[in-house]
Amino acid sequence: xxxxxxxxxxxxxxxxxxxxxxxxxxxxxxxxxxxxxxxxxxxxxxxxxxxxxxxxxxxxxxxxxxxxxxxxxxxxxxxxxxxxxxxxxxxxxxxxxxxxxxxxxxxxxxxxxxxxxxxxxxxxxxxxxxxxxxxxxxxxxxxxxxxxxxxxxxxxxxxxxxxxxxxxxxxxxxxxxxxxxxxxxxxxxxxxxxxxxxxxxxxxxxxxxxxxxxxxxxxxxxxxxxxxxxxxxxxxx
Amino acid sequence: xxxxxxxxxxxxxxxxxxxxxxxxxxxxxxxxxxxxxxxxxxxxxxxxxxxxxxxxxxxxxxxxxxxxxxxxxxxxxxxxxxxxxxxxxxxxxxxxxxxxxxxxxxxxxxxxxxxxxxxxxxxxxxxxxxxxxxxxxxxxxxxxxxxxxxxxxxxxxxxxxxxxxxxxxxxxxxxxxxxxxxxxxxxxxxxxxxxxxxxxxxxxxxxxxxxxxxxxxxxxxxxxxxxxxxxxxxxxxxxxxxxxxxxxxxxxxxxxxxxxxxxxxxxxxxxxxxxxxxxxxxxxxxxxxxxxxxxxxxxxxxxxxxxxxxxxxxxxxxxxxxxxxx
Numbered sequence: 334x335x336x337x338x339x340x341x342x343x344x345x346x347x348x349x350x351x352x353x354x355x356x357x358x359x360x361x362x363x364x365x366x367x368x369x370x371x372x373x374x375x376x377x378x379x380x381x382x383x384x385x386x387x388x389x390x391x392x393x394x395x396x397x398x399x400x401x402x403x404x405x406x407x408x409x410x411x412x413x414x415x416x417x418x419x420x421x422x423x424x425x426x427x428x429x430x431x432x433x434x435x436x437x438x439x440x441x442x443x444x445x446x447x448x449x450x451x452x453x454x455x456x457x458x459x460x461x462x463x464x465x466x467x468x469x470x471x472x473x474x475x476x477x478x479x480x481x482x483x484x485x486x487x488x489x490x491x492x493x494x495x496x497x498x499x500x501x502x503x504x505x506x507x508x509x510x511x512x513x514x515x516x517x518x519x520x521x522x523x524x525x526x527x528x529x530x531x532x533x534x535x536x537x538x539x540x541x542x543x544x545x546x547x548x549x550x551x552x553x554x555x556x557x558x559x560x561x562x563x564x565x566x567x568x569x570x
Numbered sequence: 571x572x573x574x575x576x577x578x579x580x581x582x583x584x585x586x587x588x589x590x591x592x593x594x595x596x597x598x599x600x601x602x603x604x605x606x607x608x609x610x611x612x613x614x615x616x617x618x619x620x621x622x623x624x625x626x627x628x629x630x631x632x633x634x635x636x637x638x639x640x641x642x643x644x645x646x647x648x649x650x651x652x653x654x655x656x657x658x659x660x661x662x663x664x665x666x667x668x669x670x671x672x673x674x675x676x677x678x679x680x681x682x683x684x685x686x687x688x689x690x691x692x693x694x695x696x697x698x699x700x701x702x703x704x705x706x707x708x709x710x711x712x713x714x715x716x717x718x719x720x721x722x723x724x725x726x727x728x729x730x731x732x733x734x735x736x737x738x739x740x741x742x743x744x745x746x747x748x749x750x751x752x753x754x755x756x757x758x759x760x761x762x763x764x765x766x767x768x769x770x771x772x773x774x775x776x777x778x779x780x781x782x783x784x785x786x787x788x789x790x791x792x793x794x795x796x797x798x799x800x801x802x803x804x805x806x807x808x809x810x811x812x813x814x815x816x817x818x819x820x821x822x823x824x825x826x827x828x829x830x831x832x833x834x835x836x837x838x839x840x841x842x843x844x845x846x847x848x849x850x851x852x853x854x855x856x857x858x859x860x861x862x863x864x865x866x867x868x869x870x871x872x873x874x875x876x877x878x879x880x881x882x883x884x885x886x887x888x889x890x891x892x893x894x895x896x
Contacts, residue, residue, distance in 0.1 A: 335670065336667055336670035336671040337671065339667075339670070340656070340659075340667050344656070344658055344659075347658040347659070348658055407652075407654075407655075407656070407657070408650060408651075408652040408654055409654040409655065409656055410654075411615075411620055411648070411650040411652075411654045412648075412650075412654035412668070412671070412714065413671070414619070414620050415618040415619055415620050415643055415646070415648045415650075416643060416668075416671045416672050417639075417640040417641075417643040417644045417672060417673060418640075418671060418673075419640075568620070568621055568622050569622045570581065
């Protein structure tokens, strides 16, 4: 597991993908922050965090699209699968590498918040809300990374991997928005329960929602588990 | 050491392997010979745990690959058909990664230095694999299989795409490995098996066609000598006259490839050199011999020879096909 993690993490810096991700993330992050928070003089940060969840849809595939598809194309997966390592370890190593880079980049981006503490006059920033939203955003990122790794295990084509990942992520985010067009009450309840978006809004109100944390963590788990299953199925095909 | 029992792999209705059974003893170098699509790679992929069998078992040292995957995988070093190298790593980084991946507990620096030395990767160790030539990549692939010093080494077509000098080097390397390891290699080149292996398992269309010592194979192949000759003269008379020479088993007319000469394929017993009597015969009749070369034995011929060993008369009907592959 550690060997895969190390190789994967370092490979982000040997190919442009890691640098592209970091540059795009920080640019989008800074842009969103200055437009929605600084220019609006809005210390509540809720629109900033909401927008960042949408930005992840475009950013996360940069990290995950080559994860397994590249290994399959270059046949290096044969090395991984014939080595005395468990499938779960390989999948988790890759997940952890992508998540580490994502989390590290986000933490660098947190430098934005210092502006609030320095310049906010009356509307002092709510530290609890920032931490809560950050944790939630990182967990949503983790869930998206798991989705991306799962999709990349399905195809050799990186373009299809990234588009497929975006599709699933948009679906997860959009479920909550579909709600207002649905006439059935029970379906509305189910959809808002599954929706990443509606669960995230609690955090922006400054509520730390443990159920949501658990929910995001289980999405990651389920998709990583499915990735393992994809490989097991292929082996037995 | 390795026991393969009733191995079957099927994709839907298509049987890629059907009931393959054989055993490989410790210290043997076994050649896996067969045409493309015979099931060589599939068998190797199953032995190494990359694929699972539809039926049958593979065990290494008495451990079943499905019950003890990690223990079995630790005992096997595998070079797949396409070397599993990462183009964004240098050779040394790559071997260190494989070392960690396999969870080895040896003196790392010394072990990797030894492997680089054995596979003559010294000049390339600091270069990115993506920038290396096919030959070096192949060697990096072999080096990877050696990491951790596994008792069994499985090489899938190790010499494909190498230049002739590299082929010789790799074959020497395999022979050296054979002294201390059990080696299985697959190939579709007959001379490679003869040069390197103790034993040969020939498979075709997912079935074992023959399983013999290489010496027996050589005897079977060398039982007859084949030559192709270009002779100017009436083809029927020429062929009848040559056929009458002592030691000649068969003469086939291949056809006219230029204006006045005809090409023949002549098979004779191995103990007898028919070139002198044939030359005298042709000279006496005034037929000019304008070309004579020995024709190699093709894989297809070997299949026929080995499957026909029981019935000697089958040999005469044998169809000529292709020159020696190499």
